Every structure is written in C-alpha cells, then in structure tokens.
Amino acid sequence: xxxGATFAxxxxxxxxxxxxxxxxxxxxxxNVFLVGLLDGEWPERRRQSSLYPASLLSQLGWSRDIERLRxxxxxxxxxxxxxxxxxxxxxxxxxxxxxxAGSALLEDVADTVLPxxxxxxxxxxxxxxxxxxxxxxAVTLPQEPLEWLSxxxxxxxxxxxxxxxxxxxxxxxxxxxxxxxxxxxxxFKYFASSVLRLGEEPDDELIxxxxxxxxxxxxxxxxxFARWQEDGxxxxxxxxxxxxxxxxxxxxxxxxxTLPPRDRAVERVxxxxxxxxxxxxxxxxxxxxxxxxRVVERLLEYRFDGEYQLEGKEGPRSVRLRGIVxxxxxxxxxxxxxxxxxxxxxxxxxxxxxxxxxxRCAEQELDGRHGTAWEVDSAAYxxxxxxxxxxxxxxxxxxxxxxxxxxxxxLAAVDEIERGQFQVRPSEPYRCVYCEYPxxxxxxxxxxx
Numbered sequence: 001x002x003x004g005a006t007f008a009x010x011x012x013x014x015x016x017x018x019x020x021x022x023x024x025x026x027x028x029x030x031n032v033f034l035v036g037l038l039d040g041e042w043p044e045r046r047r048q049s050s051l052y053p054a055s056l057l058s059q060l061g062w063s064r065d066i067e068r069l070r071x072x073x074x075x076x077x078x079x080x081x082x083x084x085x086x087x088x089x090x091x092x093x094x095x096x097x098x099x100x101a102g103s104a105l106l107e108d109v110a111d112t113v114l115p116x117x118x119x120x121x122x123x124x125x126x127x128x129x130x131x132x133x134x135x136x137x138a139v140t141l142p143q144e145p146l147e148w149l150s151x152x153x154x155x156x157x158x159x160x161x162x163x164x165x166x167x168x169x170x171x172x173x174x175x176x177x178x179x180x181x182x183x184x185x186x187x188f189k190y191f192a193s194s195v196l197r198l199g200e201e202p203d204d205e206l207i208x209x210x211x212x213x214x215x216x217x218x219x220x221x222x223x224x225f226a227r228w229q230e231d232g233x234x235x236x237x238x239x240x241x242x243x244x245x246x247x248x249x250x251x252x253x254x255x256x257x258t259l260p261p262r263d264r265a266v267e268r269v270x271x272x273x274x275x276x277x278x279x280x281x282x283x284x285x286x287x288x289x290x291x292x293x294r295v296v297e298r299l300l301e302y303r304f305d306g307e308y309q310l311e312g313k314e315g316p317r318s319v320r321l322r323g324i325v326x327x328x329x330x331x332x333x334x335x336x337x338x339x340x341x342x343x344x345x346x347x348x349x350x351x352x353x354x355x356x357x358x359x360r361c362a363e364q365e366l367d368g369r370h371g372t373a374w375e376v377d378s379a380a381y382x383x384x385x386x387x388x389x390x391x392x393x394x395x396x397x398x399x400x401x402x403x404x405x406x407x408x409x410x411l412a413a414v415d416e417i418e419r420g421q422f423q424v425r426p427s428e429p430y431r432c433v434y435c436e437y438p439x440x441x442x443x444x445x446x447x448x449x
Contacts, residue, residue, distance in 0.1 A: 025078045032083040037091040039430075042103035043072030069387065076105050080112060088119070093429055101430045107349065165191070165423035172418060177304075177323035181353040183413050184427060191422035192437040213267070214343045216255065217280060218326060220271065221341060222300045224251040224281075225327070229298055236288040244288070248281045280343075280384045287382065287390050296370060299328040308361045311404060312411040319414065325358040330370065335377035336362055346381035346391040351427060353413075355379040355393045356406020376403055 019027065021042075036042075080087055089109055091102040110116070141149065165188060176194070183190035192198045228236070228247060236244045252271050256264050273279025305322040329337040338359045346352070359376040366374045379393040379402070394402040424441060426432060435441065 021075065021079065024082065029083050030085045032079065032087045034079055034089045037089060037103040037106055039101040039103055042105050043069060073105060073108055076108060080114065101428050165421065167420035167422060170418050170420050174320040174322055175414060177321055177354050177357050180410055180413050181351060183417060184351040186426040186431055187422045188424045188441055189435060189437065192440060198437060198440065210343060217343055218341055220252050220255050224248045225298055225300055227251060235292060235295055236285060237292050238289050241285060241289050244285050245282065248285060252281060283384060283389050284382060294332045296330040296332060301326060302328050304358065304361045304365065308364055310360060310407045310411055312408055317411060323358060328362050330374065331377065334372045334374050336374045337377060338362060338379040340381050342381050342383040344385040346383040346386060352393060353406055353410050356403040357410050359403050360407060
C-alpha cells in the first residue's frame with residue numbers, strides 16, 4: 001500500500017505518517033507502530049540464483065545470507081529505538097486467505113532490553129451475520145432475520161471440550177524426549193503419533209526423505225567418530241584436519257556404497273561437497289577444529305532410559321523418560337558438551353528440549369565416570385540448514401539458565417499431556433502444510449485449508 005501511493009510531505013509536528021522501513025529510521029516520532037512482521041518480508045527473502053552458486057557470488061562481491069540477516073537485525077534494532085514514547089510490534093496469521101508465519105526477527109524483540117508489554121485487541125464482527133447475532137434482544141427485526149437470529153442463539157456457543165482436543169486425564173508414562181518436543185510444535189501431532197500411534201504416509205519421492213537422509217548422515221558421523229576414537233587420534237585440530245577429512249571421506253564412501261544407485265550421486269554431493277559448495281562433512285570438521293580442547297571420551301548415540309530428576313518451577317521432580325543423544329563429549333575438568341545433529345534447521349529456542357534434558361540426564365547418569373563428577377559446560381545443535389551450522393543452546397543467556405528453562409518447558413509439556421490437552425495448536429500455522437496427519441485433523445482454527 002505504501003509503495004503504491006504518493007504522499008504529500010507532512011507539515012507541522014502532529015498527525016500520523018505512513019513510512020516504509022527504509023525511510024522511517026530517519027524520522028523522529030513519539031510513537032511507532034511496526035506492522036506486518038512476516039517471514040520473507042522482515043527480512044526480505046532473496047531468490048537464489050539457479051546458475052551461480054553462493055560460494056561463487058560471494059567472491060564477486062555479493063553479500064552472504066548471514067550478512068544480510070545481520071543487516072536486517074541491525075535495521076530492526078534502529079526501528080525499535082526510534083520512538084521517544086512507545087513502539088508497538090504486530091504480525092498476522094493470514095494474508096490474502098493464506099496462512100503465513102511471523103518473522104524470525106520477532107525473537108530479537110523478545111531479547112531486547114526494552115520493557116515488553118503484551119497487548120490484545122478487541123475485534124468487532126467480521127461478517128454481517130456475526131454482527132446480526134450480537135444484536136441486543138430489544139432490537140425489532142423482520143420475520144425472516146428474526147427466525148435466523150433465534151436459531152443462531154439457540155445453538156451452544158461453546159463446544160464440549162472433547163471436540164476441542166481434550167481427552168481427559170492420562171496416567172504418567174515413560175516419555176520420549178523427541179516426542180515431547182513434537183508436542184510443543186503441535187499437540188495434536190503428538191496425539192496422532194504417540195497416543196493413536198498412527199503411521200506416517202510413505203514418501204513417493206525419487207530422493208531420500210528428510211528422515212532417511214538424517215538417519216544416513218547420523219550413521220556416517222557415528223562411524224567416523226568411532227573409528228577416530230578407536231585409533232586414538234586425539235583432538236581434531238588444525239594440524240590434524242586433513243587427516244580427519246581423509247578418514248571421514250573413506251567412511252562416507254563406505255556408507256554411500258550401501259545406497260541405491262539413484263540416490264548415491266545426490267547424497268555424495270551433499271555429504272562430500274563439490275566445486276560449487278561445501279559438504280556437510282567438511283562443515284562439521286571445521287566446527288571441530290574451531291573448538292580445540294582435549295576430549296577425554298566421545299559417547300556416540302548414547303541411550304537414556306530410566307528415571308531422572310528434573311528441576312521444575314516447583315522444585316525437583318522424578319520423570320521416566322527415554323531418548324538417544326547424538327553425541328556427548330567428556331572434556332577435561334569434568335565438563336560435558338552435548339551435541340545434536342540436524343540436517344535442517346535448529347528448533348526454536350522456545351521449543352528446544354533435547355539438549356537441556358539430555359544434558360541434565362547425562363550429569364546424573366555419568367556421575368563417577370572416569371572418577372569425575374560431570375557438569376554441562378556447553379550444548380549445541382549442528383544444524384546444516386542454518387547459515388552458521390553451530391547453534392548453541394545458550395545463544396543469549398547463561399548455559400545453566402538455558403538448561404533450567406528447557407527442563408521447565410519439558411515438565412510443563414508433560415503436565416499438559418497428562419491432563420489430556422491435545423488441541424490443534426501448532427506453534428506456527430505453516431506447519432499444517434507439512435503435517436503427516438492432515439486426514440485425521442479437524443484444523444478448526446484455520447478452517448478447511
């Protein structure tokens with residue numbers, strides 16, 4: 001709307017001024033309203049070139065994705081500091097009847113030092129029919145609208161809870177950590193997979209599914225680190241990087257040979273890289289070399305299964321849980337480093353459960369190993385779908401605080417599960433597009449699509 005119209009230059013010191021983000025940062029305002037913080041627009045998504053790889057474009061002076069993201073964050077920080085009085089930030093869930101996601105920069109708003117005040121707005125009737133249903137009884141209407149209004153008011157205004165995802169209390173169970181994390185992304189998705197135990201529809205794609213690819217990459221990493229550790233090769237530092245790369249390539253080729261021929265070539269480029277891009281193995285080994293230090297022992301795909309003490313808001317609590325953590329590094333000085341591999345993106349900070357819960361379980365289960373008491377020193381996702389693959393759990397807070405908050409999220413989710421709360425409430429509406437259970441989901445909150 002703003003870009004498509006021409007406005008006369010404002011005069012005086014009062015009134016409302018409509019500006020785009022680029023021009024607004026040069027003004028002085030009493031109150032600022034940032035509207036429509038949508039994914040793809042804040043920051044604006046740039047289309048990837050189908051002819052030239054990003055590595056080549058960066059050598060020609062094109063800015064990298066991470067640099068554009070930093071610039072967008074700096075621009076948002078400027079806008080948040082514009083007003084002398086108040087800044088309001090809003091987003092939407094629908095645009096032109098399509099489900100949209102909020103901007104990733106909204107997390108930066110939550111991390112600001114400015115005081116935050118959540119607000120809700122009273123919405124009026126959207127349609128004429130809805131407005132008619134809200135008329136007071138004293139209003140006189142013709143016969144036909146009056147009959148419709150009487151019928152509308154005779155219906156129950158609140159559906160029974162069993163129609164809105166409430167199944168009633170459930171007995172405590174042994175919880176899979178990854179499943180509880182799935183609950184935070186969408187309670188009904190957890191209900192379909194873990195309670196109803198419905199299977200996912202098989203993939204008919206000509207390439208490996210994301211889950212199969214993830215399992216393959218995990219197997220390659222596990223086999224490589226097991227071989228490196230058995231050889232007693234020590235830390236992977238700059239001096240040993242080429243040696244580690246050679247061993248990893250041999251390990252990857254052995255696993256690639258087990259894939260069907262149609263998948264082998266594609267996965268080889270993704271795992272080992274090509275002249276146009278870096279493979280996931282090189283990215284992982286570079287991260288290893290950037291974090292020097294003696295590793296006493298690497299525990300690969302370590303399995304947890306038992307009863308553990310987690311710290312909630314009301315104090316310690318015993319929970320039965322199970323799970324497999326991709327890697328635990330036992331470092332010098334009784335320090336633990338917990339690592340989880342992701343072929344895509346790291347989970348949002350408000351939904352991350354595996355690292356904090358596995359870290360606390362590792363402290364309890366490994367106590368006394370090598371004659372040492374262990375404590376979580378760092379935890380990170382190695383997410384190959386991110387511009388920076390190393391995504392630490394404590395990005396903007398102390399590691400102890402991040403682990404504590406993760407435990408509280410886990411226990412809060414378990415409480416909702418045991419109360420039988422399985423509403424259709426995805427953390428982001430766009431997740432409905434990729435859900436494995438659309439045929440059994442009511443999707444009341446978004447209608448039919």
